[in-house]
Amino acid sequence: MLKMTNLSKAYRTEVVETYALRNFSIHVREGEFVAVTGPSGSGKTTFLTIAGLLEEFSGGDYRLDGTDVRGLTDTQRSHLRNEKIGFIFQAFNLIPDLNVADNVDVPLRYRGMKGHERRRRIQESLDRVGLSARARHYPSELSGGQQQRVAIARALAGSPRLLLADEPTGNLDTQMARGVMELLEELHRDGATIVMVTHDPELAIRAQREVHIVDGQVVDLVAQPRLVVGVHARA
Amino acid sequence: MFSHYLLLALRSLKRNVLLTALMIAAIGVGIGASMTTLTVFRAMGADPIPQKSAELYAVQIDNWGPGKRAHPSSDNLESMLSYIDAVGLVNARAAQRQTAMYVTGMALTPAGSQLKPFMVRARATYTDFFPMFDVPFRYGSAWPAADDAAHADVVVITRKLNNKLFGGIDSVGKTLNLDDRAYRIVGVLDSWNLLPRFYDIQGRGAKFSEGEDLYVPFTRAIDGAMRGLGGMRCKEEVSGWEGILRSECIWTAFWVELPDAAAVDRYRRFLSGYASEQRRSGRFHWPAHTQLRDVRQWLAYQHVVSDEVRILVLVSFSFLFVCLMNAAGLMLAKIVGRAAEIGVRRALGANRGAIFVQCLIEAGVIGLAGGLAGLALTALGLAGLRSVLSESMVDLTRTDLLDVVIAVVLAIVATVLAGLYPTWRATQVQPAWALKSQ
Numbered sequence: 001m002l003k004m005t006n007l008s009k010a011y012r013t014e015v016v017e018t019y020a021l022r023n024f025s026i027h028v029r030e031g032e033f034v035a036v037t038g039p040s041g042s043g044k045t046t047f048l049t050i051a052g053l054l055e056e057f058s059g060g061d062y063r064l065d066g067t068d069v070r071g072l073t074d075t076q077r078s079h080l081r082n083e084k085i086g087f088i089f090q091a092f093n094l095i096p097d098l099n100v101a102d103n104v105d106v107p108l109r110y111r112g113m114k115g116h117e118r119r120r121r122i123q124e125s126l127d128r129v130g131l132s133a134r135a136r137h138y139p140s141e142l143s144g145g146q147q148q149r150v151a152i153a154r155a156l157a158g159s160p161r162l163l164l165a166d167e168p169t170g171n172l173d174t175q176m177a178r179g180v181m182e183l184l185e186e187l188h189r190d191g192a193t194i195v196m197v198t199h200d201p202e203l204a205i206r207a208q209r210e211v212h213i214v215d216g217q218v219v220d221l222v223a224q225p226r227l228v229v230g231v232h233a234r235a
Numbered sequence: 236m237f238s239h240y241l242l243l244a245l246r247s248l249k250r251n252v253l254l255t256a257l258m259i260a261a262i263g264v265g266i267g268a269s270m271t272t273l274t275v276f277r278a279m280g281a282d283p284i285p286q287k288s289a290e291l292y293a294v295q296i297d298n299w300g301p302g303k304r305a306h307p308s309s310d311n312l313e314s315m316l317s318y319i320d321a322v323g324l325v326n327a328r329a330a331q332r333q334t335a336m337y338v339t340g341m342a343l344t345p346a347g348s349q350l351k352p353f354m355v356r357a358r359a360t361y362t363d364f365f366p367m368f369d370v371p372f373r374y375g376s377a378w379p380a381a382d383d384a385a386h387a388d389v390v391v392i393t394r395k396l397n398n399k400l401f402g403g404i405d406s407v408g409k410t411l412n413l414d415d416r417a418y419r420i421v422g423v424l425d426s427w428n429l430l431p432r433f434y435d436i437q438g439r440g441a442k443f444s445e446g447e448d449l450y451v452p453f454t455r456a457i458d459g460a461m462r463g464l465g466g467m468r469c470k471e472e473v474s475g476w477e478g479i480l481r482s483e484c485i486w487t488a489f490w491v492e493l494p495d496a497a498a499v500d501r502y503r504r505f506l507s508g509y510a511s512e513q514r515r516s517g518r519f520h521w522p523a524h525t526q527l528r529d530v531r532q533w534l535a536y537q538h539v540v541s542d543e544v545r546i547l548v549l550v551s552f553s554f555l556f557v558c559l560m561n562a563a564g565l566m567l568a569k570i571v572g573r574a575a576e577i578g579v580r581r582a583l584g585a586n587r588g589a590i591f592v593q594c595l596i597e598a599g600v601i602g603l604a605g606g607l608a609g610l611a612l613t614a615l616g617l618a619g620l621r622s623v624l625s626e627s628m629v630d631l632t633r634t635d636l637l638d639v640v641i642a643v644v645l646a647i648v649a650t651v652l653a654g655l656y657p658t659w660r661a662t663q664v665q666p667a668w669a670l671k672s673q
Binding site: 049052053054055074075078079081082083087089093095096097098106107109110111154158 | 236239243246247249250575576578579580581582583584585586587588589665666667
């Protein structure tokens with residue numbers, strides 16, 4: 001599903017070249033739930049931006065669902081991002097002017113879907129996160145946990161091949177975080193491929209395996225299926 | 236997708252009412268100022284008599300010859316004719332209609348009324364003047380051609396003067412005491428205000444000033460030794476009325492009506508022949524130098540729209556430019572404030588083109604609102620102008636549908652152009668912003 005081989009990302013200034021990722025290799029298979037962990041500044045977010053086609057990389061190889069993404073134009077990258085990837089951000093990143101349904105509608109609009117198909121998908125994804133009743137509410141009228149659920153519904157609406165989550169519970173209190181995490185686990189059980197960046201070991205332990213990044217390199221890439229408490233241990 | 240972007244634009248504008256109001260105000264003020272001057276500019280330069288402007292020709296004859304002049308013109312021709320040439324051309328009757336004319340002043344003594352005697356502006360002309368310039372009559376008609384020949388004591392008065400003297404009733408047949416002489420009223424004009432008054436010869440300003448109050452036969456005015464109100468230019472000193480009539484002083488305008496190209500050709504040849512004849516007779520010592528200009532050519536030749544007005548329009552459009560730059564700055568500020576939303580949209584699949592179109596439509600909506608605000612301010616500006624302009628110039632401040640269309644289209648196009656840079660900046664927001672700003 002997601003395969004990076006010897007990938008590097010360098011930020012250059014006039015005098016210095018800094019590598020955010022160096023010889024970075026990772027392979028996430030379809031249906032996996034992978035937690036990417038590491039200390040601040042280790043390169044977790046850079047990995048996620050490159051994985052999500054939000055940023056270009058300097059060297060190496062990256063294949064997303066079989067597509068070599070090197071050299072794609074902005075429009076091709078935008079199209080691929082829209083089709084294959086669903087984002088869940090730490091700060092939810094809902095558009096405040098749009099109500100819940102319109103927020104979920106955003107990626108569907110860019111895909112050029114017909115109105116009835118969009119409405120069906122919005123309904124389904126809001127049902128999935130249990131917020132159908134709040135479709136006409138605005139983000140400011142929702143709790144943090146509800147906002148993150150809307151963001152998840154938005155990520156799900158386009159039926160992406162890969163969900164990328166960046167500290168999805170980072171802005172939530174413990175109870176709300178638990179609810180969001182359970183939702184992610186449920187999605188995984190239903191077959192979603194999820195890559196979640198987190199610095200929280202408690203969350204990381206609930207993923208199928210953990211990839212640890214230090215100084216832009218993967219420290220331990222050996223697949224380590226974990227025995228996690230609860231029903232998802234069999235996933 | 237357009238309607239969706241339109242909806243997004245309206246929502247976005249609602250989000251920051253103050254910033255939106257500032258942008259609309261900046262554009263509105265710029266549009267208001269530029270449209271106010273443009274409206275007046277267009278009215279000043281407009282064809283005052285479109286149905287006949289291609290058939291009416293001003294006649295010029297060089298009766299002074301080459302050499303230095305006090306007021307040199309581009310073609311060394313004067314706008315006016317001498318009395319000798321004016322009468323010579325009228326008597327030749329080489330055109331379908333022709334008239335010599337000048338403006339003079341007369342003292343009017345109202346009969347048996349409480350009004351005191353007052354000065355009126357009188358146009359001395361021939362009867363052809365009225366049909367030539369499509370002058371509308373409320374009562375009566377122009378004097379017959381025989382009255383021109385008979386130097387008759389007849390007048391045609393304007394509606395305004397008729398209202399003042401007779402309360403607006405049909406005064407045809409009544410007499411007017413002008414310069415202690417009784418003149419019979421043969422016609423009363425309806426409302427008539429050609430702007431610019433292109434047939435007037437007394438300088439650029441006269442074309443937009445108050446018109447005349449009445450019309451008398453040219454022949455009668457000459458008999459009465461009625462001097463022109465300014466505008467007479469001489470190369471040498473002359474004395475006495477007879478001296479003026481025999482001199483090469485120039486002080487009368489001359490217009491002809493030529494219905495088609497063949498008539499124009501014929502008249503050109505006639506005019507050239509006339510000048511050559513004057514040379515043969517020893518009056519002119521230079522080759523024939525004559526000119527015919529139709530109304531539009533005459534307005535351009537006379538610089539009816541003065542350089543000052545052009546500069547004013549230029550200044551007001553420069554002001555619009557400054558306003559647009561301000562609006563562009565505000566748009567930029569708005570887009571910087573929306574970088575988060577743009578980043579999220581990019582992350583969710585919007586390419587640069589989609590962001591560009593969305594922001595540009597928003598700029599267009601601001602332009603439309605600015606244009607409407609500008610129209611209101613234009614109306615205000617023109618109302619202000621009307622309050623300081625003379626009655627005869629009020630027509631210059633009339634707006635038509637085209638003015639409205641120009642204002643709105645100008646506002647939208649200008650705002651979209653001003654919004655190009657902020658919009659381009661919006662497309663440069665990196666999609667990674669959505670992740671990295673957290």
